[in-house]
Amino acid sequence: MSKLDYKLLEALSAVIKDQSFERAAGTLCITQSAVSQRIKALEQQLAQPVLIRSQPIKTTKLGKQLLRHYYQVVQLEADLMPQVMPDTPESPLTLHIATNADSLATWLIPAIAPIIKQHLIEVNLLIADETHTVDMLRDGQAFGAIGSQNTPVKGCQLTELGELDYILVASPEFIERYFSEGINKHSLRQAPGIAFDHKDNMHIRFVHEHFGLSEGDYPLHAVRSSEAFVAMAKHGAAYCLIAELQIQEELAKGELVHIFKQAKITESLYWHHWVLLKGIYKKISNAIISHGRQVLGTPNV
Missing domain, CATH: 3.40.190.10 (Periplasmic binding protein-like II)
Structure with missing residues (x-):
């Protein structure tokens, strides 16, 4: 039985995040040709494409599934490594959060700033209209999304924030x-x-x-x-x-x-996130729920 090669998934993630094979090569410290070869190897292994080579670069349905899986593996690894290798120098962990612009302009930064100051993390805020932020969670671009959709995404959990x-x-x-x-x-x-x-x-x-x-x-x-x-x-x-x-x-x-x-x-707002959250991901999620409910008027329960 074939197993996923996580170096190939890492290349897929880098291409989507950087929106360029060249920039992804710089991120991964390999050549642009090597990035292309890894994407090609992944597609050959799965016998179907994982990228839509458009502008912007997008993932196929399979690519979205692979990215969701990869980001959750990264989360679990980040939570585990300090326990099994405590002397290893800490490296930044990137958290992808999808948000509507109005939440970003009003209450989201005060919600997550205390966590950012305490930990070595990079936050990538993906901004879209509140009716479309959940698409980024569904596509594997983010681990959580603030949006107006009131039904949970498959494999994710939904929490009401307020209005x-x-x-x-x-x-x-x-x-x-x-x-x-x-x-x-x-x-x-x-x-x-x-x-x-x-x-x-x-x-x-x-x-x-x-x-x-x-x-x-x-x-x-x-x-x-x-x-x-x-x-x-x-x-x-x-x-x-x-x-x-x-x-x-x-x-x-x-x-x-x-x-x-x-x-x-x-407009009612909801926090959608992966069901399984650990470490920094869970802390950020809890902070968003707590502060969001405080500002938007939904009591914490």
Whole structure:
């Protein structure tokens, strides 16, 4: 019976993480040709492809399964080695976490910072819309994901964190320019808004539900940063649908104004993670659950 060669899986992981065979070679301290040979050997052993050589480079369904397995083996090894070889110099352990931008901008860093300061770890934060972060867990790119999906991924565990309220805001300058006669279908056709990216349908959903406008009926910036949402709104360049938690200070100072108090969007957030967690992985997971529930309003049980 054939067994998996973990050097081959390590090469697969490096190519996906670095998005380049050349950079993966540098990470692994081998030649680019050797990386290609390891990927080829893995595909020959399994008689099917593990990579989709596109831009960005992606894994096949089998490749995703292999990466999930490899990352869990790395986790178990990292937890075991200090016990069996206590004198071995500690090397950084990379933890891949998928998160929505709003959690990153508000509460995630304070949740994990104490653990990062205590241990030699590297955190790779993968940012996507909250409806798509779990795809990164499913694909093997992350060991855990903060997202809005309320059903568990196969082989993973789900914990409710709480809720984020999203409200529509703009600066006084913007309101004077575009909404002096109120916010309505006509004024929205002229006023630029902001979405996270082309996969972010929260803004589009909100405007369609309350004003009957479809995507393309009004100008919409694409900005992949929650902080930039706030900056653009404060500078009068756009209005936006943003997590109320993130702009409490701006609302208090009058730099941003809640422009449609009749409605908001409440998004429930969940922490999805591997079922078997040990060591640093478990500490990070527990910190995310504890702090997330404290900030988002779900009691720890």
